[in-house]
Amino acid sequence: MRAVHFGAGNIGRGFVGLLLHEAGYHVTFVDVNADLIGMLQAADSYAVTEVGPDAREHVVTGFDAIDSRADEAAAVAAIAEADVVTCAVGPTVLRFIAPVVRAGLAARPEGAAPLAVMACENAIGASDTLAGFVLEGVPELADRAVFANTAVDRIIPAQDASGVDVVVEDFFEWSIDRTPFAGAEPTIPGAHLVDDLTPWIERKLFTVNTGHATTAYHGRLAGAATIADALGMPAVRAEVEAALAETSALLVERFGLDADEHAAYVARAIQRFENRALPDTCERIGRQPLRKLSRDERFIRPAAALAEQGVEPVALLRAVEAALAFDPADDEQAVELQRLLRELDPEAFVAEVCGIAAGHPLQPALVAVVAAR
Numbered sequence: 448m449r450a451v452h453f454g455a456g457n458i459g460r461g462f463v464g465l466l467l468h469e470a471g472y473h474v475t476f477v478d479v480n481a482d483l484i485g486m487l488q489a490a491d492s493y494a495v496t497e498v499g500p501d502a503r504e505h506v507v508t509g510f511d512a513i514d515s516r517a518d519e520a521a522a523v524a525a526i527a528e529a530d531v532v533t534c535a536v537g538p539t540v541l542r543f544i545a546p547v548v549r550a551g552l553a554a555r556p557e558g559a560a561p562l563a564v565m566a567c568e569n570a571i572g573a574s575d576t577l578a579g580f581v582l583e584g585v586p587e588l589a590d591r592a593v594f595a596n597t598a599v600d601r602i603i604p605a606q607d608a609s610g611v612d613v614v615v616e617d618f619f620e621w622s623i624d625r626t627p628f629a630g631a632e633p634t635i636p637g638a639h640l641v642d643d644l645t646p647w648i649e650r651k652l653f654t655v656n657t658g659h660a661t662t663a664y665h666g667r668l669a670g671a672a673t674i675a676d677a678l679g680m681p682a683v684r685a686e687v688e689a690a691l692a693e694t695s696a697l698l699v700e701r702f703g704l705d706a707d708e709h710a711a712y713v714a715r716a717i718q719r720f721e722n723r724a725l726p727d728t729c730e731r732i733g734r735q736p737l738r739k740l741s742r743d744e745r746f747i748r749p750a751a752a753l754a755e756q757g758v759e760p761v762a763l764l765r766a767v768e769a770a771l772a773f774d775p776a777d778d779e780q781a782v783e784l785q786r787l788l789r790e791l792d793p794e795a796f797v798a799e800v801c802g803i804a805a806g807h808p809l810q811p812a813l814v815a816v817v818a819a820r
């Protein structure tokens with residue numbers, strides 16, 4: 448069985464590549480980072496070291512690696528022969544890998560089984576988004592692939608860039624929507640197939656990622672460099688708990704979750720953030736703030752849903768306010784965020800960045816947050 452995985456970064460090597468390897472796939476990593484690909488090409492194996500109470504050590508073997516900038520034809524040929532394509536490149540990069548996937552689909556032999564394509568990104572409907580880019584102008588390729596949405600959860604901080612080994616938390620969860628496969632889903636024992644992905648992705652994004660980002664933005668403002676240090680500040684922790692109380696109310700009601708079980712899930716997420724054996728920074732967790740402030744992301748989507756129910760999402764709005772201060776000079780989206788804040792009036796900012804137009808019940812409070820900074 449052959450898998451092609453785009454993005455040989457943290458999640459690529461430390462999660463998706465590992466689980467595909469353990470499922471018996473030969474994994475071809477495709478990336479545009481020539482140094483990283485060179486190191487993978489020179490290695491026969493790499494280690495995935497878990498930290499945490501249930502930690503295990505894994506060794507990944509049986510992979511190869513392609514620099515798709517230097518040798519796109521090799522990536523296309525690998526897709527033409529693959530059973531599975533996955534990616535973990537970041538939601539904003541899906542459009543750039545799409546032409547390679549499209550060419551790979553076009554190169555598949557007549558009669559080949561449909562390729563299973565699963566985007567493993569922190570975004571709702573990422574595989575659907577990728578499908579839109581891949582099939583643009585070539586709808587006739589649609590029956591050559593099955594695009595299935597997934598939700599991925601494993602905290603993997605920035606790694607030592609001088610090697611390919613990865614240190615990860617012991618927790619992981621990979622949920623895959625089984626419905627598009629109509630019974631012909633790939634066998635990946637580490638993943639679990641679900642009939643409705645919505646509760647899984649929303650529970651994950653609006654707990655783990657809302658809580659994480661709230662910690663990062665408030666923590667950075669309070670002077671913390673790491674997520675664990677930020678959570679050690681009582682005022683930051685109170686903000687995280689308050690934001691997650693708001694998303695919890697929404698998730699429990701919307702998906703009929705058991706309130707105690709969900710409270711345990713929230714507590715576990717906060718404990719995972721605090722793992723000092725796996726130091727993570729406010730800058731990594733806050734990265735790409737324009738993406739994080741967009742309509743279907745970790746703050747605005749739950750805040751909008753609460754506002755539509757007549758509830759004011761006060762802690763989520765305070766987290767948005769903290770996010771507006773995010774300004775690392777080496778984060779392109781942070782630089783762009785600061786420019787937009789200087790140049791747009793608050794109504795225009797809220798419409799353009801957050802996708803909330805006049806007339807939406809969240810709009811007045813959100814405009815007030817932007818205007819107040």
Ligand SMILES: NC(=O)c1ccc[n+]([C@@H]2O[C@H](COP(=O)([O-])OP(=O)(O)OC[C@H]3O[C@@H](n4cnc5c(N)ncnc54)[C@H](O)[C@@H]3O)[C@@H](O)[C@H]2O)c1
Nearest residue numbers: 454456457458478479480535536537538543568569602603
């Ligand atoms: N790190 C985590 O804790 C974590 C957990 C769950 C989900 N995610 C999600 O996984 C995705 C990847 O995150 P990450 O932390 O692994 O990032 P990362 O930066 O470590 O890895 C991304 C990789 O994609 C590569 N890439 C960029 N453009 C490419 C292209 N055109 N073709 C091929 N490769 C390309 C980069 O060179 C990099 O190696 C994101 O959507 C993220 O939200 C991350």
Ligand SMILES: O=P(O)(O)OC[C@@H](O)[C@@H](O)[C@H](O)[C@H](O)CO
Nearest residue numbers: 569599600601602603656659732
């Ligand atoms: O990857 P992002 O930028 O969407 O979010 C940053 C972190 O919150 C994220 O990478 C988490 O570590 C991960 O989602 C945990 O599963």
